[in-house]
Amino acid sequence: MRATPHFLLALLLCAPLATAQTTRPVVLVIGTGGTIGSSGDYWTGTPTRVPIDQLIRVPGIDSVAMLRSEQFWNIASGAIGPSRWLELSRHIADLLRDRPELAGIVVTHGTDTMEETAYFLDLTLPGDRPVVVTGAMRPSDMAGADGPANLTSAVRAAVDPRARGRGAMVVMDDRLFAARDVTKSNSTRVESFQAPERAPIAIIDPDGLYYRQASPGRTRPVFELGAVRELPRVDIVYSYGGADSVMIDAVVAAGARGIVMAGVGRGGLASGQSEALRRARAKGVVVAISTRTGSGRVPVTRDDGMVGSGDLNPQKARVLLTLALSRSADVGEIAQLFRAQQ
């Protein structure tokens, strides 16, 4: 083709645009399912699953980053537990190793167990690039759907150099949280995600991200997964007025190597549970004591052979105990890991 003056002029005018587009950071969005990836009657009926390549078509998001997407699963988060945590963490670690062009990674996930998956990623992923987990409290076709805004905020965090070195994070409702701190605190409200007694890492406002905490500059994971292919069974047992030994004996019989007690108050246990816990410990089961109150601390150091979870809630303590037991069954070493997470 002959280069006419008009053609050359058009080329010149487009050049800055082309450069701007190619220099936008690249973010990979990994879809795993949940309400954000659904439409229809999610709570009472069978939802329609919306594919991730459709979900990322949010007006304006292209100006933040060049998005790539990948449908890893499309399931409710109640189906995501230890074996899937392992699979997802290994996959993301491979991506971080093989795809240096990625500024960050966003994972869309059901909100019900999002805090557990995010904390597992936090404890196991290498490097300092942001890995941001997000979801939605409302299906994609509901009035006031929060998925598009959460996804946009997550991408904004994923490309922000100030978000580096902070481990895995969660974005919900205009706030960026450390995976370790965040919990789902309400069954339906969009402002469900909170970090009890801690602050969000940043507030995500239209004009920028406003950080509340300095980056610890992390580059190494707490746990190198190495050759770990399977994780030990750890169960959570609730304490309540009049609780007896049945649940504790049952999880030990099912093969639990660890038990997290969702204790009352500051980690108190129903008197009917004590004897079963003694039996469990005699079999080598490691017991961590947390609180069912939703916030507050259970001191890590105890003199009864058990470990307090600090301010990790029961589901977070279970993630940490699961990983700790993949390394050692020594109560002293495990207590040290819990202490380091406070």
Ligand code: DAS
């Ligand atoms: N069913 C849910 C889940 O997959 C709800 C949600 O995503 O909010 O966790």
